Amino acid sequence: MKKISILGSTGSIGTQTLDVVSHYPELFAVEGLAGGHNVELLAEQARAFKPKKVSVATKALADKLLADIPSGTEVFYGEEGLLEIAAATDADVVVTALVGSQGLKPTLAAVEAGKQIGLANKETLVSAGHLVTELASRRNVQLLPIDSEHSAIFQCLNGESKERIHNITLTASGGSFRDRTREELHGVTVQDALKHPNWSMGAKITIDSATMVNKGLEVIEAHWLFGLSYEQINVLIHPESIIHSFVEFVDHSIIAQLGMPDMRVPIQYALTYPDRMRTPSQRLSLAEVGRLHFREMDLDRYPCLRMAYESGRAGGSVPAVFNAANEVAVERFLKGEIGFLHIEDLIASVLDRHTAVKVPELQHILEIDRWARVAASGIRFTL
Template sequence: MKRISILGSTGSIGTQTLDIAAFHPERFRVEALAAGTNVDLLAEQANRFRPRLVSVATKELADKLTGMIPEGIRVLYGDEGVREVAAGNDADVVVSAMVGSAGCEPTLAAIDAGKAIALANKETLVAAGAVVTARARRRGVPLIPVDSEHSAIFQSLNGSRIDDVLALTLTASGGSFRDRGRDELADVTVADALKHPNWSMGAKVTIDSATMANKGLEVIEARWLFDVDYDRIRVLVHPESIIHSYVEFYDKSIIAQLGQPDMRVPIQYALTFPDRPLSPASSLDLAALGKLTFRPMDFERYPMIRLAYEAGRAGGTATAVFNAANEIAVARFLAEDIPFQRIESIVESTLAKHDVVAATDLGAIREADAWARDVAKSC
């Protein structure tokens, strides 16, 4: 039986991970759960799965939670609690599903503790890819992708040599506004942006999908996960989200991974790799689907994807700045402080002001992250 802990158990990835654990009770034991402020849902999870440890954001929430769950479950809070869920328990695999750069340091703590990482927190590699991958190599810790696109690449490679790969292509749904031109975006609302046509995701990821920042983050993540340069990473708009991504080899063969847009499939694969047990997802009926459509990525329509490539090629702290500025800009949009298209200009302006330095240690990354947040808040 595999023991798992989840960083971000009340979010979209966390709840679907627990769906998998419930579907395969003979395979998984839930060891520890970390959440933010959703105490009611965390209490439900703790009562159902009986982890040995849970953590929430604050002491006040921890005190409230203690009276809602069975005796014997340790209740912690804050940074210490998250670190304990990541590293201070008997879990074999840590599902890193916290939203944003907050997931970076607990993921590193899990790596240092020798835990296998099921990585759903793309910002960890975006902000600190060099540090994280180097540390994982030293510890012999696998980084298994959970994002549907990176899982598809991982599955399509299937042990092939990266030197035989001509290109990795990440597919993109196009997000909530894929059928609108830029001149139709001036007055879109938060509610409009949160209506993703294919996937059920959290608010931040859904907004990132609408701006294409999410795909930009995935491009940067792919560079570190698969050790390829940016010239070999491509993006293709695929509205149906059936081909989750594909690999083209130098012999011009293409291997793709297809399936319903259901995150439980890549989550389960990350937890059971290399096994493929029965999944709770529904089967894909290609005959009923009839056709798949594609269109090239438009870097003018989606400037955030252009900015992500530019930040990635600049290297160093540029990607941490891209991520931090985007997090602030998205939060401001969700709070209805700025219009939708202002997200892009805040990120571009912040990147333009940044003097890139090497990102070989966490100190430089933290400093760049904090600087970018201050600039993005003041725009």
């Protein structure tokens, strides 16, 4: 039986991970759950899966949770609680599904503790890819990708030599506004942006999909996961989200991974790797789909993706600034403080103010992250 802890158990990836676990109770045991602010759902999860430890965001929420979970479950909170769930259980695998850069320290702690990582928190590699990959190599820890695109590349490379890769292509749905021109984006609402055509995801990642920041973060993540240059990483708009990504080799052969858009498939593969099991997901019928469509990526239409490539190539502390500025921008957009197109303006402004650090240590990254958030919070726009 494989023991699992989940960071971000009440979010989209976390709940789908538990759905996968529920189909194979004889294969998986849940050791720890970290659930943020959603105490009611976390309590329900704790009663269903009986983890040894759970964590929430604050002490007040922890006190509230105590009365509503099995008596044998320990309750933690805050950053200490995340570190407890990440590194101080008997879990074999830690699924890191926290949103944003808050996943960095717990992921590093889990790697240091020798846990295998099911990685759904791309911001960890974006902010500190050099630290995470070096530590994972030293501790002999696998970083098993859960993002559908990176899982696809990972599967396409099974049995292949990475030295024979010509390039990889990450597919993008195009997000909520894929059929709108830039002129048509003026005045779009939060509700409009949250209507993703293909995937069921949390608010932050759905907005990131609309701006193409999410694909930019995936490009940087792919650089670290697969050891590829940015010139070897392409992005292609594929509205149906059937081809999740593909690899072209030096002989011009292309291997792709296909399937219906259902995150439970890459989640389960990360949990069962190298084995495969049946899933509750729908089977793909290419005859029913009929046609697949593709569009070249336009970096003028999606300037956030261009900034992500530029940040990745600059390296050092720059990707952490890109990520932190975006997190604040998305939060402010969701609150109605800025418009949709202000997201890219805010990111560009913070990047322009930053003096890059070439090889930042963890403390430098955390300090730069805080600086970028303060800077992004102080920029004003007229709505």
